[in-house]
Amino acid sequence: MSSLRVVGGSVDVTVVDGVVAPGVHEGPAYDASGLTVLPGLIDLQVNGAAGIDLTLEPTRLWEVAAALPTYGVTAFLPTIITSSPAARSAALETLAAGPPAGWAGAWPLGLHFEGPMIAPARKGAHPAAWLVPPSAELVAGWSREAGVAMVTIAPELRGALDVISTLASAGVVVAVGHTEASAEQVAAAVDRGARSLTHLGNAMPALAGRAPGPVGAGLADPRLVAGVIADGHHLHPITLAAWARALGPARLLAVTDCTAALGMPDGPSRLGDQAVVVREGTVRLEDGTLAGSAASLPACLRVLRSTTGWSLDDVVGCCTSVAADLVGDTSRGRLSAGARGDLTIVDDDLDVVATVVGGRLLHGSLEGER
Incomplete structure (x- = not known):
């Protein structure tokens, strides 16, 4: 039996054999005095990280997963944008094959296929050459069991x-x-089973008085969860504050839409088979179109907290319990007994001090094992 205890922080947590356990158990205890212990952060829109683009190099999925605990992420959806069928197939095969021996990292909860069934006029940074109309043939075999978590x-x-x-x-x-x-x-679409909106306010019409569009629908329909990129670039702070007030913490999903630029210096990068430029926190195509982000999830939480004035619990819930519930994995996103032993430990500024995945300390350190 393996166990790990985190004590002295905002809460004491014991993880036994990979799950949160009640009571006190034998095993190393790490001192988190002065720190906040959160459920492991979950990012449902990750295009890449650490210089790796998942659409361009889907077979490197497990390398991206290994990099994410540095940013407090313990589970995620690898996201494949509009691309060739070969890219989607390679991503599915890589996910199904499982991690290499000795691997450790954030756990992929399934793939997010962002496209190719999207509107040409709202393609954003998606390459037009790979857009296709919806069809039964295209999605044949796409299922949660096969590894497709979101489309x-x-x-x-x-x-x-x-x-x-x-x-x-x-x-x-x-x-x-x-x-x-x-x-x-x-x-x-919601009547047919749609449950979410991808990056509310980006790649869709603006809300207007007599044309509410997808933004108005997302704000008004209690059946929908709205993904929001709170990186300080994709949305104006007043817009973010207004939408947060309308959605509330239970329907706002914080995502990064991070790309290969996460953790990399400014300069050239890639989004799929397209060249992008990373500059002063933004990722853009050469024509200036926003093309995902270079933001970490804690950075987005900082923006969300400062913009909304919400409590830390409410802000963190947007990428823990809200994310876990949307993908139907209620073993994550909470610290109750029986939940997955995934922890993100932060300081007062939401900087990540340590990340624990399944009871294993994968990033950072905690003062004085005791």
Whole structure:
């Protein structure tokens, strides 16, 4: 029996054989005095990290996963943007093969296919050459069991509603995104099983008085969780504050949309088969289009906390319990007995001091084992 105890912080937590256990057990105890112990952070939109782009190099998925505990992430959705079928197949095969011997890192909860069934006019940084219309043939075999956890789709496209029904019945979380849909078309998608919106306010029409569109639908429909990139670049602070007030902590999903630029210096990088430029915290195509982010999840939480004035518990819930519940994995995102032994330990500024995944300390250190 393996165990790990974290004591002296905001809460005392004991992890036995990979799960949170009640009571006190034998084993090393790490002193977290003056620190806050959080459930492990979960990022449902990770395009890459540490110089690795998952669409361009899907077979390097486990390397990206190994890099993420540095940023407090203990579980995530590797995200493949609009690309060749070969990229999606390689990602599925790599996920199914499992990690290499001796590997340790954040656990991939399944793949997020962001595209290719998206609106050409709202493709953002997605390459137009790989866009395809929704079809039963395209999504044949896409299921949660096969490793597809989430699919982003534009519901106004011909055939999209039937595809949404198919995916939802296969256990896939369907997200509305990269879309020109009306509010009524979003509602129709939700009626068919869509449950989320991908990066609210980006790659979709703005909210207008007589045309609420996907933003209005997302804010108003209690059935939807809205993904938000709170990196300080994708949304104006007033916009973020207004939307947070409308959504509340229970329906706001904090994601990074991070790319290969995470952890890398400014300069050239990649998003799929496209060149991007990292400069002063932004990632953009050469024409200036935003192309994901270079932000860590704790950095986004700092922006969210300062913008909304929410409590730390509410802010952290946006990438722990909200994320876990959306993908149907309620063993994560909380510190209750029986939950996964995933912990992110931070200081008052939300800088990551240590990350524990399944009861193993994978990043950082804690003062004075005792």
